[in-house]
Amino acid sequence: MSNLIFSDSFINGEFYKTDTRFSVDDPATEKSIVNVSDIDEQGVNKAITAAQGAFSKLKATNATERSETLMRWYELVIKHKQTLAELMTKEQGKPLKESLGEIDYGAGFIKWYAEEAKRSYGDVIPATDNNHRLTSFKQPIGVVAGITPWNFPVAMVTRKVAPAYAAGCSFILKPSEHTPLCAIALAYLADQAGFVKGAFNVLVSQNAKKVGEMLTDSEVVRKFTFTGSTGVGKQLLSQCASTIKRTSMELGGNAPFIIFDNADINDAIDGLMAAKFRNSGQACVAANRIFIQRNVLNEVLEKITPKIAALKVANGFEEGVDIGPLIYPKAKEKVQQLIQDALNKGATLIGDQRDLGGSFQNPVIITNVTTHMDIYHQEVFGPVLTVIPFDNEAEVLALSNDVPYGLAAYFYSQNIKQIHRVSEALEFGMIGINEGVISNPVAPFGGVKQSGLGREGGHQGLNEYLEEKYVCIRI
Ligand code: SIN
Helix, strand or coil: CCCCCCCCEEECCEEECCCCEEEEECCCCCCEEEEEECCCHHHHHHHHHHHHHHHHHHHCCCHHHHHHHHHHHHHHHHHCHHHHHHHHHHHHCCCHHHHHHHHHHHHHHHHHHHHHHHHCCCEEECCCCCCEEEEEEEEECCEEEEEECCCCCCHHHHHHHHHHHHHCCEEEEEECCCCHHHHHHHHHHHHHCCCCCCCEEECCCCCHHHHHHHHHHCCCEEEEEEECCHHHHHHHHHHHHCCCCEEEEECCCCEEEEECCCCCHHHHHHHHHHHHHHHHHCCCCCEEEEEEEHHHHHHHHHHHHHHHHCCCECCCCCCCCCECCCCCHHHHHHHHHHHHHHHHCCCEEECCCCCCCCCCCCCEEEECCCCCCHHHHCCCCCCEEEEEEECCHHHHHHHHHCCCEECEEEEECCCHHHHHHHHHHCCCCEEEECCCCCCCCCCCECCEECCEECCECCCHHHHCCEEEEEEEEEC
16 A cells, blocks of 8 residues: 555454544644554454464574565665655654654664674583583564554664564564554565564554553463553553563653753753754653753853744644644643643743644743752653753762653763763663764663663664573583
């Protein structure tokens, strides 16, 4: 199909239709794109059986074959880049230029794992006597199930499915009900690329809880991978406990973005604009608490205010747009509540608070933010720059680390000793130094503390789908 819009789940290489349907809406126009079928219990069970059968077939493949299949998938995704990007802007709302960027980013995981598929090395272990030979090697975990969010509808899927397939695992994906169309299109293209039938199944559903329970309860599913909120992640982890599944959890963040007074301020502002306004601020790695050393606070605010005022907020398909709509009206309501709570507690607003209608949120700056405000503790997930002045390094480190989350952190400094000290002291899984965009398929993405378990991307991402087997031979 030329527009790659499909409206049913995808199981065992075929579309699976049900009578119950729900609408996937364009967040910019609030109009329906298409009615998709909501999976039933029978469909979930069919996907589990299909994935189990596919895993048996995958065992007969070798790493080179899987690598070549992944490379064909990569090529198809790139061939359909424009169509997929348009589909993404339609269902997710982000500006088309960002969607095009996400297709490259998402396809990058497929290409990377096509390469890494061939590199799942084992070990030869020096024995402790002359009568034994000790080795260990890696085998695929088996059937994997995953739930992905709406904010990056392609990249969050490929960075799970590509390493799983590279390892030789089959996958059952439940994408967000707000953005299932990109996921179905990806599964369709994977099938065209020659994926083993049943190795990549997509379950479309509005009932994430029910589908999640069926997948976590299943003995067949040996690994569960989730990207989303910490609250849901905790629930899924507890559900996975009964069958002791391997898990990867990419959960919430509350990223500090620190500008020290010795930073190159113009560079810091560019980095901050990128770290804050990518995807309208709807990213777990988005800069959330902007700490600015007090003696450069005015300079930063004077320079960044006109840049923020110049951001164009509109439908992601319009020329020159920087900020698309938030995913749905409730998301905007939540952002506005956070702003209002901060203002009620003494913060100051810079910017235009005019209501742009629908789910469109104007970007604004909130200064004089303190730890008493909700906006300090919650992921804003919107285009709001939350500014907290600080006086010295020790103070900003204590503030940065004093949250339950530890996903990404950023800082700008030109002092090499400070760069080493601060990067070691920040309790976060990923650190951007003089850089506001750190995500990269070749690097390990993941958090510490309540931001998650495991890593996606890099050579580490393949191990998430492999079990280590130790072999001891007496000779
Ligand atoms: C996220 O933070 O939600 C994922 C973004 C990324 O991969 O860069």
